[in-house]
Amino acid sequence: MPEPINDFYAVIPAGGIGSRLWPLSRADAPKFLHDLSGSGQTLLRDTWDRLEGLAGSDRISVVTGRAHRAAVEEQLPGIPDKNVFLESEPRDSAAAIGLAAAILHRREPDVIIGSFAADHVIRVPHLFDWAVRQAVETARQGYVCTIGIQPSEASIGFGYIKKGEGIVIDGAPEAALVESFVEKPDFDTAKAYFADRSYLWNAGMFISRADVLLAEIEANRPELHAGLMELAEAWDDRERRGPVVDRVWPSLTKIAIDYAVAEPAAAKGRLAVIPGHFDWDDVGDFASLAKLNSHGRHNDLAILGENARILSDAASGIVVSQTSRVISLIGVRDIVVVDTEDALLVTTSENAQRVKGVVDALKLSGRGDVL
Numbered sequence: 001m002p003e004p005i006n007d008f009y010a011v012i013p014a015g016g017i018g019s020r021l022w023p024l025s026r027a028d029a030p031k032f033l034h035d036l037s038g039s040g041q042t043l044l045r046d047t048w049d050r051l052e053g054l055a056g057s058d059r060i061s062v063v064t065g066r067a068h069r070a071a072v073e074e075q076l077p078g079i080p081d082k083n084v085f086l087e088s089e090p091r092d093s094a095a096a097i098g099l100a101a102a103i104l105h106r107r108e109p110d111v112i113i114g115s116f117a118a119d120h121v122i123r124v125p126h127l128f129d130w131a132v133r134q135a136v137e138t139a140r141q142g143y144v145c146t147i148g149i150q151p152s153e154a155s156i157g158f159g160y161i162k163k164g165e166g167i168v169i170d171g172a173p174e175a176a177l178v179e180s181f182v183e184k185p186d187f188d189t190a191k192a193y194f195a196d197r198s199y200l201w202n203a204g205m206f207i208s209r210a211d212v213l214l215a216e217i218e219a220n221r222p223e224l225h226a227g228l229m230e231l232a233e234a235w236d237d238r239e240r241r242g243p244v245v246d247r248v249w250p251s252l253t254k255i256a257i258d259y260a261v262a263e264p265a266a267a268k269g270r271l272a273v274i275p276g277h278f279d280w281d282d283v284g285d286f287a288s289l290a291k292l293n294s295h296g297r298h299n300d301l302a303i304l305g306e307n308a309r310i311l312s313d314a315a316s317g318i319v320v321s322q323t324s325r326v327i328s329l330i331g332v333r334d335i336v337v338v339d340t341e342d343a344l345l346v347t348t349s350e351n352a353q354r355v356k357g358v359v360d361a362l363k364l365s366g367r368g369d370v371l
Contacts, residue, residue: 002053002129002133004052004053004054004055004056004059005054005055005112005133005136007108007110007111007112008054008055008059008111008112008113008114008136009055009059009060009061009104009108009111009112009113009114010051010054010055010059010060010061010113010114010116011060011061011062011063011097011100011101011104011113011114011115011116012044012047012048012051012060012061012062012063012115012116012117012118013062013063013064013093013096013097013100013115013117013118014030014032014044014062014063014064014068014072014118014119015030015063015064015065015087015090015096016030016090016119017030017031017371018030018031018032018119018283019355019356019359019360020284020285020286020352020353020355020356021283021285021286021289021355022343022345022355022356022358022359022371023338023340023342023343023344023345023370024320024322024338024340026371027067027371028067029071030068030119031043031119031283032044032047032118032119033068033071033075036121036283036289036292036293036304037121037283037292037293038293041075042075043118043119043120043121043283044062044072044075044076044118044119045075045076046121046122047116047117047118047119047120048060048075048076048079050122050125050128050129051116053129054114054129054132054133055114057078057079058080058083059083060079060083061079061083061084061085061100061103061104062076062079062083062084062085062118063085063086063087063096063097063099063100064084064085064086064087064118065086065087065088065089065090066086066087066088069084069086072084082236085099085100085103085235086245087099087249088245088246088249088250089249089250090254091249091250091252091253091254092254092255092256092257093115093204093256093257093258094217094221094224094253094255094256094257094259094260094261095224095228095249095252095253095254095255097113097115097206097213097257098213098214098217098224098225098228098257098260099228099231099232100113100115101113101208101210101213101214101228102210102214102228102229102231102232103231103232103235103236104210105210105211105214105232106232106233106235106236107236108210109210109211110209110211111209111210112136112139112140112207112208112209112210113207113208113209113210113213114132114135114136114205114206114207115204115205115206115207115257116205117204117205117282119282119283120203120280120281120282120283121279121280121281121282121283121292122278122279122280123278123279123280124277124278124279125278127276127277127278128276128278131147131274131275131276131277131278132147132207133171134171134172134173134174134175134274135147135172135205135207135272135274136207137169137170137171137172137175138167138169138172138175138207138272138274139207139208139209139212140209141169142209142212142270143167143175143208143212143270143271143272144206144207144208144212144213144216144261144262144265144270144271144272145175145206145207145208145271145272145273145274146161146178146202146203146204146205146206146207146262146271146272146273146274147203147205147207147273147274147275147276148161148163148200148201148202148203148273148274148275148276149200149201149203149275149276149278149280150197150200150201150275150276150277151193151194151199151200151201152279153194154187154190154191154193154194155190155201156184156185156186156187156190157184157284157285157288157353158184158201158202158203158282159181159182159183159184159201159202159258160181160182160185160193160199160200160201160202161178161180161181161182161199161200161201161202161273162178162179162180162181162182162198162199163176163177163178163179163198163199163200163273163275164176164177164178164179165177167272172274174274174275175272175273175274176272176273176275177266177269177271177272177273178262178266178271178272178273179266180266181202181258181262181263181266182199200273200275200276201280202258203276203280203282204257204258204282205276206257206261206262213261214228214229216260216261216264216265216270217260217261219264220260220261220264221253221255221260223253224252224253224255224260227248227249227251227252228252230244230248231244231245231248231249284353285352285353285355286318286320286336286338286347286349286352286355287336287349287350287352287353288352289302289304289318289320290302290317290318290334290336290349293318294316294318300316301315301316301317301318301319301329302317302318302319303318303319303321304318304319304320304321305319305320305321305322307321307324308321308327309321309324309325309326309327310326310327310328310329311326311327311328311329312328312329312330313329313330313331314330314331315329315330315331315332315333315335316332316333316334316335317329317332317333317334317335317336317337317348317349318335318336318337318349319335319337319338319339320337320338320339321337321339322339322340322341323339323340323341325339327339334348334349334350335348335349336348336349336352342369342370343370345358359371
């Protein structure tokens with residue numbers, strides 16, 4: 001096994017509720033605290049395990065909400081207290097990753113950090129390991145680096161990265177500049193991207209020297225940078241931290257790191273990409289969850305739930321059961337059934353992206369009790 005990278009720190013942003021997976025994923029039990037891949041452990045634990053060989057167990061930090069601290073520490077009993085960075089409220093990925101960068105840079109000025117979401121499924125770990133190691137070598141040369149996934153199909157569910165000309169970097173033979181970012185396309189455009197092969201899925205993984213990442217935030221969002229620096233300066237002083245977080249954190253600009261760092265860096269020729277050749281899924285909705293758990297076989301019915309009682313005849317799709325109810329499906333195709341104690345969802349794979357609209361409607365109606 002290769003040794004951990006001695007100047008590398010892995011950061012796991014563990015936020016959001018995964019609203020397109022409601023009612024399975026809730027505010028108090030977001031999707032990173034579920035086993036959605038059949039591995040026998042949560043997505044968060046899976047993420048930790050694949051990063052441990054790259055960074056070492058004492059060099060992995062988690063950025064999460066205060067409400068999830070106990071659950072995160074239960075899942076990761078080996079994580080040092082100093083490596084749990086708590087948000088008082090969600091402020092999007094630039095604030096979360098920027099906070100980790102600012103704290104770790106203050107502790108270790110030359111550190112390289114890598115940000116990897118807590119709720120993604122990645123298979124073929126040695127290929128993931130190789131991509132990250134290339135990204136770290138690229139980051140050492142002063143680039144912000146991302147890992148883009150080589151598409152396995154013409155998907156309309158992901159944003160894309162247009163890969164440009166290659167960069168000559170020792171230890172990173174696949175490194176290339178990023179030409180542009182592209183939002184989620186329509187199907188015809190996605191087919192063209194898939195055929196082109198220079199377009200990669202944007203998986204939201206970023207690797208950079210902490211000082212380079214912070215310099216990009218300062219150049220593009222100086223008010224956000226100022227707040228992050230103030231937080232980092234007080235962070236390791238237990239008496240000062242709480243009051244500073246309560247005052248500063250809610251005022252931070254709410255913006256994704258793609259817009260605050262990645263796209264401006266690409267425009268300046270300072271963003272690089274490493275193609276990832278491993279299997280990857282962000283488990284963004286029940287359609288992707290069904291595909292993940294039926295191994296891509298569209299005629300299968302995927303069943304999740306320790307005590308699920310399912311009867312099916314000529315049915316396909318996915319059933320998630322958290323109750324003892326018997327669920328019978330006859331002659332339905334691409335069905336999605338999620339049965340919990342206080343909520344039932346029935347839809348189809350085609351309409352799985354619309355589940356977020358149900359969550360938004362429940363918020364407006366004041367039914368926060370089922371969220």
